[in-house]
Amino acid sequence: EIDDLMYLRHAGTFECVASEKLTIIPARASFRHASQLAVSAVEIWATEGAEVVQQLAMARMMALDNPHYDAILALRGGSVMGGCGVLAVGELGRLERVFVMPGYRRQGVGRALVARALEICARALLRHVFVQVNQENAPAIALYAQMGFERLGTHEAWCAKKV
16 A cells, blocks of 8 residues: 655644534544544445454554544534544654545535644644545545645555455
8 A cells, every 4th residue: 555645844724614513522522423433434444344343443442542642523413524633743743544424525524624633733832744645535635735735755555465
């Protein structure tokens, strides 16, 4: 799997969608919603059975215990729409697991999540912010570019597949 690695050269101020239609909360504030999002995100790409999906989703939930990781959720009317996380180490920040549920894509949810994540980075005084995105995910790449991210290089990951 080859992903683009993008870097935010100039942090700006981004308007985060704040309306009654969209509420952004810390993921630690709603285990139920965070769990629903984790399962939905894993189900999209996992080809294994339900048991493996649950294990992978639980592994994602364990990241919430990491003191260097802040996660947020986007909610509308009690339904989870998407989520995102920020991993901070020293002066480095990395946006992780930016995910919008399929029914809510292209409605500004991803932009609101990334804007709020960048607020977290600014408050933590992070000087360098990165994001890794699949090269085939053109809408996400366009969003990150609109928000000031530039392609820095690629990241290759190898994993074993069942034959």
